[in-house]
Amino acid sequence: MPQADIARLLALAMIWSLSFVFIRVLVPALGPVWVPMLRALVAGIALVAWFAVIRFDADVKRNWRDYVFIGFLNCALPFALFAFAAIHLPASYLVILNAFTPLFAAVVGAAWLDERLTVGKLAGLAAGAAGVALVSRAGPIKIDAAVAWSMAASLGAALCYAVSGTWLKKRGSRLNPIAAAGWSQLFAGLELLPILPFAPAPGPITPLIVADMLALALVCSGVAYLLYFRLIANVGPTRAMTVTFLLPALGMMWGALFLDETVTLPMLGGALLIIAGTAAVLRPSPQARTA
Numbered sequence: 001m002p003q004a005d006i007a008r009l010l011a012l013a014m015i016w017s018l019s020f021v022f023i024r025v026l027v028p029a030l031g032p033v034w035v036p037m038l039r040a041l042v043a044g045i046a047l048v049a050w051f052a053v054i055r056f057d058a059d060v061k062r063n064w065r066d067y068v069f070i071g072f073l074n075c076a077l078p079f080a081l082f083a084f085a086a087i088h089l090p091a092s093y094l095v096i097l098n099a100f101t102p103l104f105a106a107v108v109g110a111a112w113l114d115e116r117l118t119v120g121k122l123a124g125l126a127a128g129a130a131g132v133a134l135v136s137r138a139g140p141i142k143i144d145a146a147v148a149w150s151m152a153a154s155l156g157a158a159l160c161y162a163v164s165g166t167w168l169k170k171r172g173s174r175l176n177p178i179a180a181a182g183w184s185q186l187f188a189g190l191e192l193l194p195i196l197p198f199a200p201a202p203g204p205i206t207p208l209i210v211a212d213m214l215a216l217a218l219v220c221s222g223v224a225y226l227l228y229f230r231l232i233a234n235v236g237p238t239r240a241m242t243v244t245f246l247l248p249a250l251g252m253m254w255g256a257l258f259l260d261e262t263v264t265l266p267m268l269g270g271a272l273l274i275i276a277g278t279a280a281v282l283r284p285s286p287q288a289r290t291a
Contacts, residue, residue: 005234012227013243017250019220020082020091020098021258022212027086029209033192033199035216036079040071041189042217043225047182058179066175067183068191074164075188075221078157085150085157090141090261095251096131097154099274102241103128104162112166124280131273134266165241168232177229185221245275 026035051058060067082094089097106121141147172180231240248271255261 002234005231008227008231009240009243010246012224012231013246013250015220015224015227016243017095017247018254019216019224020086020094020251021254022216022220023083023086023094024091024255024259025212026209026216027083029203029205030201030213031199032080032083032087033195034201035083035213036076037189037192037196038213039079039189039217039221040075040185040192042214043221044182044184044186044189046218046222047226048186051179051182056178058176058183060179060183063175063179064183064187066172067180068187070164070168070172070180071184071187072191073160073167075185076191078160079188080192081153081157081160085153088141088146088150089154090255091259092252092255092261092263092267093141093151094154095255096248096267096271096274097151098158098161099244099248099271100128100155100158101161101165101244103274103277104159105165105241108162108166109169112170120280124277126277127280128274128277131270131277134270134273165232169236177233178226181222181225181229185225245279248275
């Protein structure tokens, strides 16, 4: 992988791992609908405005349907699912469960792209499932129905990312990655707008909440998705998803540092199992390595 893409990958890991801390802080004040809506809408408006300043043609007339679809599957739905999960789960749990994305991608790729599920990949899937099971019993939270639904929502968000990444690999090669990063988020924010009357923000809205919201939208979505879509274009979705190797450790570190969250040994063990499973799934086959 070129050094520039390695730098993008490391920067993306730092930014995305912090996003779960921002979500955990923002959801109690803004609710699980306002947070994903503002995250996507503000990021989308900022990027589209930047396109206008630099006179960048995103070819919206031709590709708007693709941007709407990517916006829903890669932004609106997973953002909302993670925001719902953040009501009950610590940030460290969210980032660990997000690491299941490449494991889901292996299954989706096998079903959609006719990619083989080798013994190694099946072992990786089993290790990832064991990791999720271990994390679910890791503490410091008590498992009840709300927590179980929150974990299911987090895994659902990871599945959305896996499906959207596979779709981009199969059908999105003609899309400009920068254009897709901006317009997909703008459409995602617009898609969530109709739900707002049914989900008022609990408040209070303090200056810190406003600053955190801007950081989540402009940095963790705007900048991050420019990096992510550029990585998909440069090195492919499989390599781009290796960012998940770094997220659990960084996310647990940020959660402990900024939110005083407890990191237990079973949590670390579960994260290692998920990472090991991800490594097995992302490992190229002997034929691919020879090629």
